[in-house]
Amino acid sequence: MYAIVEIAGQQFKVEKDQKVFVHRLQTEEGKKVAFDNVLLVADGDNVTVGAPAIGGAQVSAKVLKHLKGDKVIVFKKKRRKGYRVKNGHRQSLTEIQIEGIVASGAKPAKAEKTAPKKETKKAEPKAAAPKAEAKPAKKEEATQDLSKMTVAELKEMAKAKGVSGISSMKKADLIAALS
Template identity: 40%
Template sequence: MYAVIKTGGKQYRVASGDKIKVEQIAADIGQEITIDQVLALGNGSDLKIGAPLVSGATVKVKVVSHGKHDKVRIFKLRRRKHYQKHQGHRQAYTELEIGSIAG
């Protein structure tokens, strides 16, 4: 069984036992969270699509860790104008382990 969930403005296709990295969630490591924004549920050839959400469907996840992705380097240059700018960014994430999918 799999589900399409929405968290942090993005959509993820998840199945039980998967580990995914999502936008940072304010939760402690080891805490269980219930995600109720389920857009679709699938089980083999059976597919249940919500409009926009599947009513009564939930996904239980466990917070595994928090961290930061690799650094993205930004370099801006305007030629012949004596302008250069260096920047960097590391996006924070929360790693989740998918538990049970109920729908």
């Protein structure tokens, strides 16, 4: 039985009792961790693929130790310019041992932490007469708002309305075209 699980931003194919080096985890040595983002679980011929993750699937592991990876030399050079830079890098890693793969039945930890969302009430529609009066005021406000907008925002609005030749227009021309 194996699973493909996302750990610290990377995907790993893991099996039970396998040791894996992953990016540094914020867990102390000797502690157990569980990964809920399981993308695929295969048990013989039975393969379960998530969309994108399998609900209820979980991979449990134990943190063995924190360490640094091998040194990688980063050398940059531009020929005939006298530019040379040499840097070294050692990645911080965590060694974990996979203790078990649960295909289903695990409770997702994220579901417990989320609180129920409050519903917002929608505003009731107003009578038809006030809407008719409000339209001329909105046009005046719209022209004032256009003068406060940046040229980039005006160009986006003009592009959405299908105005041609906006790349060479100035702010005043864009406001006139949109009004």
